[in-house]
Amino acid sequence: MSGKFDFDSMGIGDLLKRGLLTVPANQRSYAWGEKQVRELLQDLNEAITNDDPDYFLGTVVLVMKDDGVPSIADGQQRIATTSIILARMRDLQTRLRRGPRAQAIENTYLREIDVDTEEHVPKLRMNIEDNEFYANDILQHHGLDQYNPKRTPEKIASNEKLKKASSLIVEFLDDVIKPLKPEQQSDYLNRWLKFIKERASVVVVTAPDEVGAYRMFETLNDRGLKASQADILKNFLFSKAPNRLNEAQSLWSAITGAIESLGDPDGSRLVTYIRHYWIVINGPTKERELAASVKIEISNESKALSFLKACADGVNTYVALWSSNHPYWSTHRPKTRNAVDTIAHHLQIEQIRPLMFAVALKFSVNEAEKAFRLFVSWSVRFLVFGGRGGMLDSQYSLRAAEIGDEKIKTAAALRTAMSRYVPTDPEFETAFATARVSRARLARYYLRAIENEMAGTEQPEMVPNEDVESVNLEHVVPLTPGDSWGLSDDEAEAVQKLIGNLALMQAGPNSQEGNGSFADKKKAYGASQFKTTSMIASFEKWDASSIRARQSELAKLAVGAWPLAFK
Incomplete structure (x- = not known):
């Protein structure tokens, strides 16, 4: 050619x-x-x-x-x-x-x-x-x-x-x-x-060649994109191991089998796993850079087999990041498993996975527990404050590589390395006081964690998975307010999704008043078992100033619910 x-x-x-x-x-x-x-x-x-x-x-x-x-x-x-x-x-x-x-x-x-x-x-x-x-x-x-x-x-x-x-x-x-x-x-x-x-x-x-074909996918955006990237990486690695092809195939099958247990119909998670492992050993790598980087570093049969073996050895640890019930966590404490579930099920974020993976591979059980609790707090703070552009991907990847080559060995050292990037307590409180939430899943989690903080729970940020039908998420100013609210469409839209306007209500008879007036709803709020909800009844009226006042109180509690200090 x-x-x-x-x-x-x-x-x-x-x-x-x-x-x-x-x-x-x-x-x-x-x-x-x-x-x-x-x-x-x-x-x-x-x-x-x-x-x-x-x-x-x-x-x-x-x-x-x-x-x-x-x-x-x-x-x-x-x-x-x-x-x-x-x-x-x-x-x-x-x-x-x-x-x-x-x-x-x-x-x-x-x-x-x-x-x-x-x-x-x-x-x-x-x-x-x-x-x-x-x-x-x-x-x-x-x-x-x-x-x-x-x-x-x-x-x-x-x-x-x-x-x-x-x-x-x-x-x-x-x-x-x-x-x-x-x-x-x-x-x-x-x-x-x-x-x-x-x-x-x-x-x-x-x-x-195969790597040239891989680069094409960055601009073609065609059906089968991710799967093809995985195929091309596989074929490149196999081409470097002609004398040990059966061994290479066996290792690749072990990797793909484990990743497919997460559900991977288009091969996207397989490519992501390979990239995340590559980040741990080589530092920040964008997806479009992966093929070229692999081709440069893996130049012979020995390197190809070593890389495949390392990926196969690490894949079950990576899969475990999606479930605390995975056998990998059997030697870890409940606090670590709770953090895994919180990130996987409540927050559902992806950017931090290379860093989580590095910690799971390299840290001791004690240090992993501290680090994973930090990950929950960092994740919420970034969700509320904002991810600061591409900085988050880069810094998480850099820390993952530093853990990979053992420059960072403890959660305290990791916290220090990230301290200039993670929102401080004052920054987080200010951001939380004005934050809006569109996803009901996150709103439920935020309010339950703050509820735990008010109750003095040891790990307020670790909210158990619950039947969402048993607890309603209610907008105090409804999404379709009636005339009794006296709000224009613009005024209602400005406050409806503020955290201060959201409340948890135990499901059951009279648990939701729908589009009723604040006076109609106030009694039910006052009788709620949730302290974050019953506090609403202390307000004489419910308007923008009331919503912001409640949200400011919730913001003060949020700093304790998602701490930066080790407890």
Whole structure:
């Protein structure tokens, strides 16, 4: 290759017609479910029905290998699904006794003669898990009874997805042509064929190498983006370990299996995990920089295997950050587990994960407990005060790397390193006194933590997960205030989502007065078991000044609920 990218626009049918395409042997298997397949079929059908001049399917990224056969870096799902559509069109043409048309589809888009073996071989070669099933089952002729819901599913999940896609496609196409007269059905299928060949277009980008293909995803923003990035990283690492490929594959499977337990349909969490581990050992790394950085640092087989082993060793610790019930936390104290749940379930923030990961990998049990409590306080303070742009990502990543190379070994040292960036008590109190909250989840958590602070609870910021149906979050000034409030729309909007206007109410009869007046609601507030709510009843009226006065009191308590000092 010249090192440059080649671009070509064509129908996806013409891409299949050109000749052999391969899915790298160890790339992700077929993954489209019913939703994606049906969406493609419906989009094509609408475009064909409307006689649209073009339907853009996105970008296909290829990497030309030394043997001259293009390898699919991105676009496998669309290409494979299109080939199944063509195979089932061939079957329907056969059923309609249009043999020449069926044979033309077979020879032009599905198989070709291998001049060496004189055998018919698929124009699309799938990966290790899918290739045999695709060639020997999916490309074979099938009738409408191909998929019986009661049959035993295929043992390999991606094979089952291929078969379900095939069944859905043949049923969809049969429904499309069923209303037509028999003599019109074959012609309408032929109309589909011509559209797929010429007007269901893709932009084909041929990249000089895998890393070059990876960089393309930063600008293409196409379907399959994250999964393709994971595939390219995997293939690069495998290419560096040709003599220990089985070991590399085994380590990669361990990594992906653990990450998939979190739910990772598009591969995004896998890429994020690799980047977060890379941050711990190499410092701040943006996603667009990851491939180039990996290529520079991992230059031989030994480094590739060491990196894969380290990732495999650390992946269960990373997965544990989403649940305190993970076995990893069995040796940690309840305070640490409570912090894990608070960050995962109440705050649901991502920026701090590289730092959490580094602490979980490197700190002792005692120091991890202190650090994780700090993480809860820092996270709330940044949510209320503001993240200060890209500073937060950078500083969390820098601290993660300093922990990774053991420059920081204690929570106190970590707190000192972050002290100039984390909002101080006065800054946090001032910000909290005027803060608005749009997400009910966060509002509930803030008020429950402050409630705990008022009650003198040891860990006020560690709010247990509760049944949200048992506690209502109420806007004292309702979202749709009646005439009794005497507020203009602008006046109501200015105060409705201020923390001072939000209250917790135990669910049950008379727990919510809805859009009633303040006088109607006041008695229920005064009787509430929540102190942050009962304090509302001390106000004679409820207006902007009352809301701000209550919020100022809550802000003073917030400083204690999310402290910077170790308790």
